[in-house]
Amino acid sequence: MDILETIKLALEAIKINKLRSILTALGIIIGVASIVLLISIGTGLSNYVSGEFAKLGANSIFVLPGRVQVGPQGGPPRSINKITFDIAERLDREKGPYITEISPLIQLSVTAGYKGQSKVTTLAGTKSTYFASSGIMAAEGRVYSDRDDTASRKVVVIGKTLAADLFKNDTPVGKTILLSKKPFSVIGVLAPQGNAGGVDIDNQVLMPLSTARKLTGANQVNSILVRTVSTKEMALAKAQVEKVLKRTLTEDDFTILTQEQLLSSILSILSVLTMALGGIAAISLVVGGVGISNIMLVSVTERTREIGLRKAVGARPRDILGQFLVEAVILSVFGGVIGITIGFLGSLALSNFLKTAVPLWAVLLGIGFSSTVGIIFGVAPAIRASRLEPIVALKHE
Amino acid sequence: MKALIDAQNISKIYGEDSNRTVALDGLNLRINKGEFVAIIGPSGSGKSTLMHILGCLDRPTSGKYFLEGKLVSNLGENELARIRNEQIGFVFQAFNLLPRTKSIKNVELPLIYSKVKQGERETRARLMLEAVGLSDKLNSLPSQLSGGQMQRVAIARALVNKPLVIFADEPTGNLDSKASQEIIEIFKKLNREGRTIVMITHEKEVAGKAKRIIAIRDGKIVSDRRVK
Ligand SMILES: Nc1ncnc2c1ncn2[C@@H]1O[C@H](COP(=O)(O)OP(=O)(O)OP(=O)(O)O)[C@@H](O)[C@H]1O
Ligand SMILES: [Mg+2]
Numbered sequence: 001m002d003i004l005e006t007i008k009l010a011l012e013a014i015k016i017n018k019l020r021s022i023l024t025a026l027g028i029i030i031g032v033a034s035i036v037l038l039i040s041i042g043t044g045l046s047n048y049v050s051g052e053f054a055k056l057g058a059n060s061i062f063v064l065p066g067r068v069q070v071g072p073q074g075g076p077p078r079s080i081n082k083i084t085f086d087i088a089e090r091l092d093r094e095k096g097p098y099i100t101e102i103s104p105l106i107q108l109s110v111t112a113g114y115k116g117q118s119k120v121t122t123l124a125g126t127k128s129t130y131f132a133s134s135g136i137m138a139a140e141g142r143v144y145s146d147r148d149d150t151a152s153r154k155v156v157v158i159g160k161t162l163a164a165d166l167f168k169n170d171t172p173v174g175k176t177i178l179l180s181k182k183p184f185s186v187i188g189v190l191a192p193q194g195n196a197g198g199v200d201i202d203n204q205v206l207m208p209l210s211t212a213r214k215l216t217g218a219n220q221v222n223s224i225l226v227r228t229v230s231t232k233e234m235a236l237a238k239a240q241v242e243k244v245l246k247r248t249l250t251e252d253d254f255t256i257l258t259q260e261q262l263l264s265s266i267l268s269i270l271s272v273l274t275m276a277l278g279g280i281a282a283i284s285l286v287v288g289g290v291g292i293s294n295i296m297l298v299s300v301t302e303r304t305r306e307i308g309l310r311k312a313v314g315a316r317p318r319d320i321l322g323q324f325l326v327e328a329v330i331l332s333v334f335g336g337v338i339g340i341t342i343g344f345l346g347s348l349a350l351s352n353f354l355k356t357a358v359p360l361w362a363v364l365l366g367i368g369f370s371s372t373v374g375i376i377f378g379v380a381p382a383i384r385a386s387r388l389e390p391i392v393a394l395k396h397e
Numbered sequence: 398m399k400a401l402i403d404a405q406n407i408s409k410i411y412g413e414d415s416n417r418t419v420a421l422d423g424l425n426l427r428i429n430k431g432e433f434v435a436i437i438g439p440s441g442s443g444k445s446t447l448m449h450i451l452g453c454l455d456r457p458t459s460g461k462y463f464l465e466g467k468l469v470s471n472l473g474e475n476e477l478a479r480i481r482n483e484q485i486g487f488v489f490q491a492f493n494l495l496p497r498t499k500s501i502k503n504v505e506l507p508l509i510y511s512k513v514k515q516g517e518r519e520t521r522a523r524l525m526l527e528a529v530g531l532s533d534k535l536n537s538l539p540s541q542l543s544g545g546q547m548q549r550v551a552i553a554r555a556l557v558n559k560p561l562v563i564f565a566d567e568p569t570g571n572l573d574s575k576a577s578q579e580i581i582e583i584f585k586k587l588n589r590e591g592r593t594i595v596m597i598t599h600e601k602e603v604a605g606k607a608k609r610i611i612a613i614r615d616g617k618i619v620s621d622r623r624v625k
Contacts, residue, residue, distance in 0.1 A: 005509060016497045309493045312454060313554070314482020314510040316475045390454050390481075394493065 003326075006319070010326035021331060024295045027288025028335025028374065029342065032366040035281035036343025036358055037350075039365075042274025044347075044356035049266055051355070059231050061238055062257045063091075063224040063245070081220040082253045085213065087245065088221050095226075096240045098233040103127050104221040106212045112158075112205060113178040114166040121162050122204045123179060125212020133227060141173035141188030149208035157188040159202035179205065182215065234258055278365070285369050292328070293377035297384075307385050308393025321386035328378020329371065336370030399466050401561060401593055402428040402451060407460035407470075409446050409616075420446040421457070422616035428562075428595065433588040435607035436597045443616040444597045445566055451595065452485050452564045453477045465561060482510050486555030488565035492547040494539040500526060500550045501535045507558045525553035529583055545576030552583055562593040569603055581606045 065081035106125035462470035504522035569577035
């Protein structure tokens with residue numbers, strides 16, 4: 001019997017036994033759909049993170065206090081914060097030819113109040129250049145200037161969420177809010193920036209660095225953002241920062257992270273996550289495969305008389321083997337295609353929330369897995385079926 | 398004249414030691430082309446066992462079986478499948494049609510395994526179904542047919558590849574007397590057209606329609622006579 005006849009035969013058998021075929025394909029469909037969907041979610045997360053980092057600009061270096069390890073084995077810094085304003089200022093004075101900007105950052109949690117309303121929010125003290133270099137703009141009013149900073153003016157710019165929560169329908173610009181019970185005048189409301197990993201970044205209040213320093217009385221900065229002339233000078237800039245910091249600090253007192261380093265370590269965490277998601281999906285595919293093999297085994301028992309009859313009228317063992325094998329392959333390819341389609345649609349549906357993408361390798365993985373599972377779990381029962389003695393099969397009750 | 402079927406000293410032994418059953422015990426049998434043979438005998442006497450060996454569904458424990466002069470008792474599985482496909486037609490007591498499959502597809506089945514093309518398969522299957530009087534049931538499923546009709550589909554299937562011989566194991570065993578009568582008439586007609594038929598039966602009445610009656614007991618032939 002040639003392959004075309006075998007395929008026709010298998011297709012007929014599939015059509016005649018609809019329920020069995022659907023159940024078999026279902027195992028594959030669920031497995032492949034979950035592989036494609038979970039991988040697309042993982043990819044979406046990576047895309048999202050890379051995108052967020054790109055917004056910050058690729059030519060940034062972060063200086064953090066203590067020894068920070070980023071990556072799967074990372075943990076919180078143990079040592080106390082030794083990066084003071086003096087150090088940040090020295091770095092600014094000795095920034096050399098490759099660094100364009102040194103931007104220390106103070107960050108803390110405060111309670112903001114206005115006319116009896118109050119809300120816990122994140123306070124960030126930054127230089128006025130922060131807005132331009134991060135591409136953040138005011139939707140109402142204005143952002144603070146360098147002069148506000150040098151004069152330590154008690155002005156703030158607030159995020160959209162905070163504005164809505166405190167002021168309801170009132171106009172925030174020109175009003176005075178209380179931060180840690182001290183009055184500050186609102187000069188602007190920021191354009192909405194949305195969510196980042198479940199954290200509302202529109203719930204924040206920004207003020208000039210020197211103002212923030214006065215408010216907190218702190219002598220340390222939470223981080224220093226260093227911008228370089230271009231991505232090419234990254235290594236030279238990093239060496240410069242290191243040189244200046246090492247003059248007063250030891251290696252354990254600070255960590256220098258480049259944009260790339262941060263991104264690649266976060267992406268590596270995400271790729272582990274994607275693999276884990278894929279692994280879960282693979283398990284469901286194997287479970288589906290076991291289901292297929294079960295149904296195939298049951299169907300062999302069910303169809304033993306059929307096999308006996310086919311043999312009685314002249315089917316050779318290899319004809320029976322071929323039919324069962326092709327049945328398994330057709331069902332798994334069919335299930336694989338439907339599974340990929342469902343995975344795609346699911347990924348499309350999610351793309352409203354996350355920039356999901358289905359990479360080619362996920363599709364290939366899905367196809368490869370489903371056909372492997374189909375063939376492996378199709379072979380065992382098919383071999384069993386082909387070996388049955390015609391008489392034994394015919395007499396089967 | 399060379400016999401179509403020539404079984405020499407055929408034995409079939411099932412099981413070992415305490416389970417040992419001698420189903421056929423050194424049986425000799427010759428059947429010529431064009432004969433219509435009925436095999437009778439009590440239950441467990443070895444009738445079905447004999448038919449399975451003659452039909453190349455099973456091999457004897459010892460002895461030689463020649464089909465059309467060719468030794469087939471020691472052929473391999475693939476050769477036996479080919480002989481079953483091209484030279485032998487089976488009719489079973491339980492009809493053994495593929496469920497949920499149309500009559501015409503059931504009849505086509507042997508042709509699939511002898512590489513006959515789809516179009517010709519259909520033509521030949523239709524002709525056979527017409528020959529057994531089922532031209533209006535080509536697309537019926539077995540569940541939509543009576544017992545007699547199902548057995549006629551099975552006969553059409555046995556005939557479709559123009560076999561040398563048709564083996565029928567109690568073909569009327571599941572049928573009422575009217576349907577049995579119809580089936581026997583079909584066999585008689587086929588035999589008149591020159592086909593060789595070997596039929597196992599319990600019923601005296603049915604056996605009486607054959608031209609030769611062989612009685613078996615304990616795996617041996619105990620009588621072999623021609624009917625008038
Ligand atoms: N697969 C088998 N394993 C063991 N013993 C068997 C097997 N098949 C048949 N037998 C035994 O061989 C003997 C002959 O069986 P067979 O089926 O040929 O009888 P039969 O004449 O066709 O009987 P019936 O009229 O009831 O169909 C019986 O004793 C039976 O138990
Ligand atoms: Mg019997």
